[in-house]
Amino acid sequence: MTRWLLPGFLAVGVIATLVLIVGPALYAVSLSFYEIRSLTSAPEWAGLANYAAVLASGEFWNALWNGIVYAGLAIVLQVVLGIGFALLLNQPFVGRPILRGIAFLPYLLPTVIAVLTFKWMVDGSLGIVTILMDDLGLPPIYWFETETASMVSVILISVWLWTPFVTTTFLAGLQTVPPQLYEAARVDGAGPVRRFFHVTLPSLRPILTVIILLRGVWMFNKFDVIWLTTGGGPLGATEHLPVLSYRMAFTLYDIGSGAAVATLSFFVLMAAVTLYFRFFPIEGGK
């Protein structure tokens, strides 16, 4: 019985992966080699024409750059703030368990609820933030009205939503650092800052490497926040590759080009992850 257990479980996993992930992904890649003008029209073989058209368009490079800016800045802020909150929540104080629970709350909220709530709060006429600022005699903030403001807004929403993930993961890691290391550092005269850089960070490097990797991949592929807040606008200022792919496929009905953008996005991400592991191998932390 046990002889078949492992291969059985493996087979289920492999079949599920093939059917639910590999199959659809290959199908999506195959679509990129066809010209498909609507969701019901017959595909026509186009070779690499969709790739050539996409790579020659300014939209693709603009979306790639936007994705790098969005993911890059969001990760930096999430990691810096997440570590900061984790260090605070690792200190003993009254009410710590409650605060730890609250700190995780934004991560539990469905994105659509968080985003729509934010949009209502900053609504230019009826939003509570707008009304409070008006009551305080402050000018209104045009949260999404300029190209820079839009990017800043979507980054801030993303930071608010996913910093708790970094906090919680890093906090869990902090519990595993042997107290003797801190005591030894203290005996050697190291202050809090030096203890952080010479004890905490090196001890948690493998965790940090994984956190940054996961957040990077997730942010680069993050669709919902941008789609729900700005739709990629204004004037393409927040349009990154997932939004561009969706727009091409489902609003312009250029399915082939949409699939080409998605495939290119996959390869860009794969290259970035490969480079990342080259510079930050997880084993290196041990």
Place this chain on the structure above:
Amino acid sequence: MTDNKFLTGPITRRKALKGAGGLGLGLALSGLAAPAVHAAGGAPIRFLNCETGKGTLAFFSKAAAEYEEKTGREVVVDSVPLGEAFTKITNGIRSGNPYHVANVGFIGHVLLLAEEGQIVPLNELTDEYQWGNNILFPVDGKVYWYPFDYNLALIYYRKDLYEKHGLEVPATWDGFAGNCEALVEGRRKGCLFPIGSNGASNWMSFAFMWAEGVKIFDDQWNVVLDSPEMKPKAAAYLDFMARLYPTMPPGSLQASYADVLSNLVAGTVAHGAYAGRVIESAERDNPAMAEQLGIMPYMDSAGTRKAASHGYDGWVVLDTDNTGPSMEFMRWLTTAKMVDFLHTAPVHFQPARLDIYDDPRWRDNAMIRKYATEIETMRELVTDDSVVVTSIDTQGPVPDVRPGKVFESFAMPEMLQDKILRGTDSAEAVETTAARIRELVG
């Protein structure tokens, strides 16, 4: 093993097998019988509805039950927001389980489906009626949809504020912008016309330009937006919108249909555009405001021409094995039930069929009686040939998918953004947009 009750107890293996066999036979027979039962009424009609108001949903539920009782044919109604309709329709076709009748709110989708032979002409249902202007969109004489309403975007204004400030209903852009500026007071803004890359902007913000006589295409489908005749007009429109922008609340870039509706009903803007839904929402949520709202068409810069932004909804019948019964159902729906359906949103569902305006059954409705003046104005807009009734997706000499592409690309709202947010010279913004449209339509 020997203590297995199936072998030794009151239920023997033979009994268990017999029981299972009997159960299987029963299930098989019931399964065989099921098609016979269905055959009495035929295959169900799958109906995709996109009008999701509470009253309309209740209407379809009741109508489906009534039709089944009358004919024995089941009608299965699925309801989704309009934005998801085309994906549902095409997914149904691709999966081999298509809808038989579907609600469509974008003529580009109707034309795409017609071009691919997925829907059938409905002339046998439409030819017997008189219709309002520019609503049937025939292709070579064939009408592929049954339009049930106009959703013309009109300008709503506050009658009480006009009276208080001694303002006249404007006939020119200058007059309109002046009124918007005059009515900015505290948290109340002068107007709200969306400028974001969304359907609301496409629908609500361009009829000023249509009133001015701007066309995107000429009769040969050449893009003429930046022609010597059109460019100055389009540029003047952009200058006008840039003048309105400071009188709008922050967030006009993000403003959706719902945002404009809620601002009008709450009274936080003095002007905005929408169809009859505003009146119905105000009656429900803020009745005092409903009394204060007046409507006017969009105007040009010189005060010589009026326009309304085209909006519409209709039904298509898909080319399936069930087309015949679907046509029968459509005939029943559009004759016996049309008035009841329109009454589910009496002001918003502005009839596309002209006979309905004179139908006593339709007029016998509290909302239609109360807002008879507004409804008469709406009727004039679709029967007066001097009024421009058009939209981005219905531009061009004949119905075609090309303007639909312009609509879906949001090239026109981005022209507004280029001017208003980036401060690009108006003529340059028009030229950039025209070039983009040429690229889009090939």
